[in-house]
Amino acid sequence: MSSITDAFRSSVEISPAATGKFSATDVEDATRWLGGYLAEAHADRDWLCSTSKDSPTEVFGPGLSEWLATKDGKRQLTGSLEPRLNGGKPCKWAAPGVVIGSQSVKPVLDPDYPDDLLDLEYKGQFGYRLTGASGFETLQAGDFRAVYKLTRKGSGWEIWAIGQNNYWGGLGWPDGLDIPDGYGANADRSPVKGATPTAWSEVSASLKATRKVAGADWQSVHTFATDSSGKKGQSSGAGTISPKGGFADLRFDGKDREIFFDGGRLDLSPADGALLARVGEAVPKKATWTSFDPTRSHAVFTSATDTNPFVQLALLDHVTSAAGAECTPEQAKSGGVKCYVARVAATNAAYSDGLATRLGWSLLASHQFVSDVHVAVNAKGQLVSTTRATSPPSQSVVPGSVTGTLRNLRDQAPAMPERPNDDAIAKEGTFYVAQ
Known part of the structure; x- marks a missing residue:
């Protein structure tokens, strides 16, 4: 417990400014108390262990943040997240541990509440290295936002209420932290079977040739299992792309539009519903697109x-x-005359600081340290098809896949979609959609 408390408190970025009737010293003291409170919830082994064969954290991991963004988070975690723990039964660890990511606390004023309440705006990231009963590991992450309303209690503090709060959780890892030591130690990172330097060179050359193409038609198909029986589902997108110009205009399932600029670095979709700012963020009032x-x-x-x-x-x-x-047959139909299996190192992608960074972390978080991409190349040495798995076989009866197909490769670029102004874009991570 003490080690987690120390780690939590040492990670908190404090803005010890005076606010209302409270001094800067009060703010700093309250921040340290809040850090101890939240650290206690994260150090509580009742929600990091299990009395059954299945790991509760493997099932409920993405929901951890919801419970921590409530008053008396420790009680919520032990009482609601893992109700099977009772009677003091011995439990086994279901997760190797919790990692403390970036933390920040700053005072804010809320004129609608009494001035004897100290409002602290809290933002925190946490990582969870989770292990299921089968031994399969994943990395989960939580990003918590809450305004804690504190009141004095003797020489200390207590939570009077929770104001605005929201969270994100799921596969991932906190900003700025490396992969945990030992994670994926037994993963297979060997070269793809039958690998040759010539095949590697030809795949690299086809990628270079494709990026010189002015225009093409693009189709993307995502296949996935709809339930535990392995029934397949599918969604697809199609439109035009300019690999050379760095833009594309697609519609998914015939209706949902997605446009890309700056070589794919700006990925925009129409705003779906009212956008509300997350704690500590701001959203343009006239935002009609999300990134x-x-x-x-x-x-x-x-x-x-x-x-x-x-x-x-x-x-x-x-x-x-x-x-x-x-x-x-599908690759040949798309114009492929030479085909390959190309093995990608997920760690290289994750630490590339480029377009594949986020996808690389997606692979690592789901314990995929390599990703095999099935590639088809046409007679001109250009890519016409790529297919990769989206989940390891151990996680799905029917592993999902994403296939991208390039057709009608040409020297003329398609019309570029109109680029929205910055004040019409709500940046990812700053908003949530009103229900």
């Missing part, structure tokens, strides 16, 4: 299903080995 940033390092929420066409191509920048393969 998704594929270059985010250590994103709290990652997505292995990213269908950004430029990300699909960028992943091939991190191929470590490749082997020739027989083209499938």
Whole structure:
């Protein structure tokens, strides 16, 4: 417990400014008390252990942040997250531990409440290295935001109420922290079977040739399991792309639009519903678009299903080995005359600070240290098809996949979509959608 408390408090960035009737010393004292309170919840082994075969944290991991953003978070965690713990039964650890990410606390004024309450705006990131009963590991992350309303209690403090609060949670890892020591120690990182230097060179050359193409038609198909029986589901997107110009205009399932600029670094979708600012953030009043940033390092929420066409191509920048393969009927239909299996090192992608950064972390968080991309190349040496798995076989009856197909490659660029002004874009991580 003490080690987590110390780690928590040492990670907190304090803004010890006076506010209302409270001095800067009061703010600093209250911040340290709040740090101890939240650290106690994170050090509570009742929600890090299990009396059953299944790991509660493997099932409920993404919901951890919801309980911590409530009053008396420790009680909520022990009473609601893992109700099977009772009677003092011995429990086994379900997770190796919790990692403290960036933390910040600053005082804010709320004129609608009594001035004897100290409002502290809290932002914190945490990482959870979770292990299921099967021994399969994943990395989960939580980003918590809350305004804690504190009141004096003797010489200390207590939580009087929780004001605005919201959270994000899911596969990922806190900003600025490396992969935990020992995570993936037994993962297979060997070269793809049948790998040759020639195949690697040809895949690299096809990527370079594709990036010189002025225009093409792009289709993306995401296949996934809809339930535990393995029934397949599918979503698809199609539109135009300019690999050379760095822009694309796609519609998914025939309706949902997504546009890309700056070589795929700016990924925009129309705002769906009213956008509300998260604690400590601001959203443009006239925002009609929302952004998704594929270059985010250590994103709290990652997505292995990213269908950004430029990300699909960028992943091939991190191929470590490749082997020739027989083209499938689907690859041949797309114009492929030579096909390969290209193995990508997820760690290289994750630490690249480029377009494949976020996807690399998605792979690492779900314990995929390599990703095999099935590539088809046309007679001109240009890429016409890429397919990769989105989940390891151990996590799904029918592993999901994303396939990107380039057709009608041409020397003329398509029309570029109109680029929204900055004040019309709500940046990822600053908002949530009103329900």
